[in-house]
Amino acid sequence: MVTFRALGPFEAIADGEPLDLGGQRQQAVLARLLVAGGRAVPVTVLIDELWPGAPPAQALSTIQGYVSRLRRALEPGRAPREEAGVLVSAPPGYALRAKIEDVDAWHFEHLVKCDDDGPAATLERMQTALALWRGPALAGFQELTWAQAEATRLEELRLLAVERRADAALRLGRTGPMIPDLEAHASAYPLREEAWRLLALALYRAGRQGDALGALRRAREALRDELGLDLGPTLQRLEQDILLQAEHLDAPSDAGGHAAEVPPPAPPAGAPALRVLIADDQALVRTGLKVILDSEPGLDLVGEAENGEQAISLAQSARPDVVLMDIQMPRLDGLAAARRILATEAPPKVIMMTTFGTDENLYAALRAGVSGFVLKTSAPEQLIAAIRAAVGGDALLDPAVTTHLIAAFAGRHDPAAPEGLSDSDIDLIKLVARGFTNRQIAMTLAVPEREVADEVAALLRGLGLVDRAQLVVLAYERGLVSPGSPGA
Numbered sequence: 001m002v003t004f005r006a007l008g009p010f011e012a013i014a015d016g017e018p019l020d021l022g023g024q025r026q027q028a029v030l031a032r033l034l035v036a037g038g039r040a041v042p043v044t045v046l047i048d049e050l051w052p053g054a055p056p057a058q059a060l061s062t063i064q065g066y067v068s069r070l071r072r073a074l075e076p077g078r079a080p081r082e083e084a085g086v087l088v089s090a091p092p093g094y095a096l097r098a099k100i101e102d103v104d105a106w107h108f109e110h111l112v113k114c115d116d117d118g119p120a121a122t123l124e125r126m127q128t129a130l131a132l133w134r135g136p137a138l139a140g141f142q143e144l145t146w147a148q149a150e151a152t153r154l155e156e157l158r159l160l161a162v163e164r165r166a167d168a169a170l171r172l173g174r175t176g177p178m179i180p181d182l183e184a185h186a187s188a189y190p191l192r193e194e195a196w197r198l199l200a201l202a203l204y205r206a207g208r209q210g211d212a213l214g215a216l217r218r219a220r221e222a223l224r225d226e227l228g229l230d231l232g233p234t235l236q237r238l239e240q241d242i243l244l245q246a247e248h249l250d251a252p253s254d255a256g257g258h259a260a261e262v263p264p265p266a267p268p269a270g271a272p273a274l275r276v277l278i279a280d281d282q283a284l285v286r287t288g289l290k291v292i293l294d295s296e297p298g299l300d301l302v303g304e305a306e307n308g309e310q311a312i313s314l315a316q317s318a319r320p321d322v323v324l325m326d327i328q329m330p331r332l333d334g335l336a337a338a339r340r341i342l343a344t345e346a347p348p349k350v351i352m353m354t355t356f357g358t359d360e361n362l363y364a365a366l367r368a369g370v371s372g373f374v375l376k377t378s379a380p381e382q383l384i385a386a387i388r389a390a391v392g393g394d395a396l397l398d399p400a401v402t403t404h405l406i407a408a409f410a411g412r413h414d415p416a417a418p419e420g421l422s423d424s425d426i427d428l429i430k431l432v433a434r435g436f437t438n439r440q441i442a443m444t445l446a447v448p449e450r451e452v453a454d455e456v457a458a459l460l461r462g463l464g465l466v467d468r469a470q471l472v473v474l475a476y477e478r479g480l481v482s483p484g485s486p487g488a
Contacts, residue, residue, distance in 0.1 A: 002074055002086060004098060006034055006105040007154065008134030010141065012074065019073045025050055026066040028141055033087065033096040034103060035138075035150045037282075040090035049146050067094060104132045105154060112161050113288035119171035126165035133158060153355045156377040159189060163379065166198045175205045186215070190222035193232050194379050200235075204242055204249055212242050234381070273300040274391055277320035279311035279337065280353070281329045285376055289324060292380045299387065308332030312446045315341045315348060322387050323350045326376075327365060332444050336427040339368045340445055343424075349390035368423065420462070426480060428455055432468055433475035 003013045010031050012019045021027045028050055033041055047059045056062065067087060071078070074086045088097050100106045111129035137154040141147035162185055169178045179202050186195040196219035203212035216231065216239045223229045231239065241249055276299055278289050286304050293299045302318040305311040307329045315323055323341060327334040338350045351372035352365045365373060371390035374383060421429075431441045438456065442449040456468070465471055 001102065002098070004030075004034055004096075004103045004105075005134065006031065006103070007108060007132050007137050009139045014074075021073055022066070022069055024140065026069060028144065028147075029063065029066045029094075030070055030087065030096070031138060031141055032146060033094060034105065035146060036095065037106065038095060038097065040093050040095040042093040044092070046093065049144065052145065105137065108132045108154070108161075109157060109284060112157050112164070113284050114291075119168040123165060123168035123172065126161045126168065129161050130158070130165065156355070156375065159185075159192065160377045160379070163192070163194045163198060166202070170198065170202060170205070175202050178202050179206060186219070190219070191226060193219065193223075193235055194382075197235055197238055200238060200242065201249065209242060209245070213239065216242075233385075273298050274322060274387065275300050275302045275318070275320040276387065277301075277303045277305065277311070277314055277318055277323045277348070279305040279308070279314075279323060279329070279334065280326040281306050282326075285326070289383075292383055295380070296384050299384075308334055308337030309444045309446075311337045312340050312444075316344070316446060320348045322371075322390055323348050324383075324387075325350055325352055325370075327352045327354050332431070335365055335368065336430070338365065338370055339423055339427065342369045351386050351390055421459075425455075425459060428452075428459065429471060429475050430480050432456065433472045433480065 001014070002019070005011050005013065010021075010027055012021060012030070021030060029046060032046060032049060043060060043063055046063055047055045050063075051059060071084050071087050075084060078084065086097055088095055096103075098106075100110050108129050111125050114125070137151040138147045142151070162181075166178050166182055166185075169175075179199070182195065182199040182202055186192070186199045189195055196215055200212040200215045200219075203209075203215060216235060219235060220231050223231065230236075276293055278286050278293075278301065280286050280289070290301055290304075293301050302320050303314040305314050309332050311323065311325060311334070312332075314320075323338075325334040325338050329337075334352060338352065341347055342350060349371040350369075351374065352370050353374055353376050355376050372386040374386050427445075428441065431444065436444065438452045439449050442452045445452070456471075459465075460468075460471065463471070463474065465474065
């Protein structure tokens with residue numbers, strides 16, 4: 001059995017010994033397949049991402065050679081003509097086949113996102129998850145863009161695990177031992193309001209009211225200096241409650257003397273449940289969101305979508321109040337799907353989700369009329385607050401995601417957009433460039449095929465183009481799509 005480690009220096013282990021995976025670029029092939037989470041990665045994508053901008057003439061044969069040597073290292077006892085069982089062919093590329101528990105990054109993510117069985121189970125699970133880390137994720141591949149992005153995503157999950165571990169410990173009454181860890185965590189990541197909330201609460205419960213207020217003052221200074229913001233509503237309420245010595249801050253004890261969980265406030269009696277639709281291409285993310293919704297009174301899950309097409313269709317049939325939409329999905333991305341949903345009569349509220357705090361689609365999403373923009377790794381309370389804010393006619397924009405981006409994009413047009421085209425026009429061009437027929441586009445966008453044909457013809461006339469082929473060329477020249485993008 002082979003196990004893979006990406007939460008630190010990249011390596012594969014068999015019988016307790018590290019395997020010889022060859023040079024860095026050969027190792028990068030295996031690491032890239034690991035990052036794909038078991039999904040197939042086309043050879044064209046491997047070539048583009050291993051040699052950004054300048055692949056060698058023999059790149060295809062080089063990749064094939066890397067795969068052949070990796071297979072021998074991973075399965076030395078496999079017969080010459082026997083089908084590979086670990087690094088498998090998955091046309092038009094390759095995929096990594098392994099159990100979740102045999103890949104530390106997969107196991108870690110599963111532990112962080114799986115069902116919450118109470119504070120004791122959560123504490124144990126987060127401790128197990130954090131123990132898997134041996135250093136910066138994917139160390140050794142920092143110069144590759146895809147590795148940087150995945151390392152950032154895993155680091156966000158690690159910070160979330162640290163905070164969930166602390167929260168569970170506080171719910172169990174284990175306050176004192178957590179204070180040094182929380183002090184270090186808040187100092188290292190001063191813009192994470194959850195870190196300051198946990199630290200202030202721990203200090204207060206340890207009988208250090210002045211230090212708790214001091215922690216919140218430091219949080220306010222950090223947010224003002226870096227972002228020009230005041231404390232968020234949660235920290236402001238906590239500061240007021242500490243000043244008033246509110247009783248609910250002293251967690252009640254159970255029979256064993258431990259602090260018992262305080263249930264979240266229930267919605268007003270008789271209020272109808274809010275209907276929520278989830279749209280995300282990752283099953284683990286959908287599972288985690290379902291757990292959060294199931295644990296919150298007054299929220300009903302009415303459907304799940306794996307891509308933008310399904311999201312449009314389910315939004316029409318299920319009539320949700322809120323759609324939680326991943327901004328990047330295959331076939332039809334979340335931004336294009338959100339525009340279509342918001343263009344319908346009496347549309348639901350749409351809250352966009354992203355894994356990273358640097359998604360450049362933010363400004364376009366805000367222009368489209370979404371009612372929130374949150375990190376997938378935000379605390380559950382942040383997500384619930386975003387849902388309730390959207391339904392209440394407000395918009396919750398996670399400061400960790402939006403503040404500097406709004407400033408960067410304010411007043412600018414999309415630099416890739418041809419002059420005079422609407423966002424809907426650009427979405428249509430992208431689909432044409434990806435090879436979709438009018439019928440496929442009509443099914444994707446849930447509109448009549450005749451309407452699509454008319455819109456494409458109008459685009460060609462407006463841009464002075466002869467046929468769809470010229471439209472595809474324009475899309476690539478303007479950077480609206482790129483070789484190797486989903487469906488291209």
